Amino acid sequence: MIPLFDLNWDEDERRAVIEVLESGWVSMGPKTGEYERKLAEFYGVRYALATSSGTTALTLVYEALDLKGWDVILPSLTFVATANALLKVGANPVFADVHSPEIPLISAETVERVLTKKTKAVVFVNYAGHGDTLKDLKEFCDKRGLILIEDASHAHGAEYPGGMAGTFGVAGAFSTFANKNLSTGEGGYVITDDENLYKRMKLLRSHGMTSSSWERLKGREEFYDVVEVGFNFRISEIHAAIGLANLRKLKRENEKRRGIVRYYRGLLRETLPEVGIPFSENSPSSHYIFPVLLPEGVDRSAVRRRMYEMGVYTSIHYPPVHLFKIYAGRGARLPNTEEYARRTLTLPLWGNMGEEKVERVVEVLKRAL
Ligand SMILES: Cc1ncc(COP(=O)(O)O)c(C=O)c1O
Secondary structure: OEOOOOOOOOHHHHHHHHHHHHHOOOOOOHHHHHHHHHHHHHHOOOEEEEEOOHHHHHHHHHHHOOOOOOEEEEEOOOOOHHHHHHHHOOOEEEEEOOOOOOOOOOOHHHHHHOOOOOEEEEEEEOHHHOOOOHHHHHHHHHHHOOEEEEEOOOOOOOEEOOEEOOOOOOEEEEEOEOOOOOOOEOOEEEEEOOHHHHHHHHHHHEOOEOOOHHHHHOOOOOOOOEOOOOOEOOOOHHHHHHHHHHHOOHHHHHHHHHHHHHHHHHHHHHHOOOOEOOOOOOOOOOOOOEEEEOOOOOOHHHHHHHHHHOOEOOEOOOOOHHHOHHHHHHOOOOHHHHHHHHHEEEEOOOOOOOHHHHHHHHHHHHHHO
């Protein structure tokens, strides 16, 4: 079988885990501190905060920005956590359409269409790793006094004109779930330059407590106070150590993925010109996933089934959030999102995939079609 993705973990991650196990300190501590310093350095930002997941990273940002009671605009073409975390903090998710099926990202124009008097923030999702509309959206948000947040879970290390993914808004939240370009199995992080936001998120990450167990053990603090009702969104040292090891591979991983995607695009253009490929060839990306657009009228489920029978896994990114039961009553009208979601098919992609597997996937897709 050709899987949808494969981990790039090796001896580095194994050693990192064993080192933590042998150190005797496995909850949040020195490795987490080092991981956060390296993340901040990597993105060229002042602060990074590691969390237990991408969902908890988003929840920290939303909660620390006091979005409760406000409208927050986001795409429906995302993993449901981007929206669910808004509901959990008492904000009102408002879905914007994607620019087009070819550029499946929200944009200044699509956001403007759904603005209300109660809009406080916009969450941009760097779908598949791309950020084509992000710079314009940032200018739009700045002009309107709207807070821009990035859910950059797809875009670890992506470099766009104007900056790295996650650095355009007040904060960038990332998931390091198993299949992400930077993976810790479960985990996440937030990056920001905003000192007050960072301090608030740090408090909220661990019960609103003013010091951590590690700090008290090291004698830096004797007591703690509790100044907010916080969460336990901490990362473990084991996950932080894996993150440190995996972060060293991220640039190379993204380069390899770029090569695989270039090869895919060339082959598809040659052998299956009827299959659409979103984004332009030179749109900067971390290439987290490789979605294509099947021709109108094709039975996608049948194609997927046949591909599976021929040994190729595929996926759908994503069933649009506004069509899920809990969001259906909101009356969002998103024709581009619905067309994209109806036709899209995600093909296997990972850094060490190799050209032979790409050729096999394209051949299997052709036969299935
Ligand atoms: C865009 C997006 N947002 C949020 C999440 C949630 O992250 P996690 O699964 O780490 O909670 C994911 C992960 O799958 C994601 O792809």
